[in-house]
Amino acid sequence: MPSARRKAYMKIAYMVGSLSSTSLNRGLAKALVSLAPEGVEFIDLDIGSLPLYNRDYDGNWPEVATAFKKAVDEADGVVIITPEHNRMYSAAVANAVEWSSRPWGTASLAGKPVALAGVSPSPVATGIAQTHLRGPLAFFGSKLYPHEAYVNAQQAGITPEGGVAEGSRDFLAQFIGGFVDFVKASE
């Protein structure tokens, strides 16, 4: 008789909203992946490869966009790591969110556990960007992880290579570990 089987591992997809080659947010992503509990496969959504969405693509998607949407659909949870650009999340994040929301009626973030995180050199910046991002996620009906990671680059010692100051390791490990538990509880 078939029984409800628990998946052996979990897939968490993540996107980094800065495309800079020296991105601190990319560094934060590396840090979160390295501090996550065992048994989680992390998938880099590589949103920098996506063309700028416009509806002329509907019905004729480029392969990169199809692969992106499939990866989001297949993920058990998604982490969006965004910088603040002019008090907003980055255009790269906005574009990826647009692709994920199409075709109409198939929003990939609908009902999906989503965590937001980010790092910025200024004290509050990523927090403002993340607050804006809660709007579209509420619209989709994503399961928003309630914990916040507004990381100050200097304080937390974040480097583009994924370095973290000793004093911030526990916080980040708890953040990502808590999200893994949140995803499990959402299954």
Ligand code: FNR
């Ligand atoms: C910024 N940045 C920025 N910072 C800030 O404190 N106030 C601001 O208004 C802005 N505006 C802004 C606009 C644009 C278009 C860019 C590219 C950058 C700086 C930005 O917050 C900072 O570079 C990133 O958060 C660092 O992340 P990455 O790119 O290193 O991952």
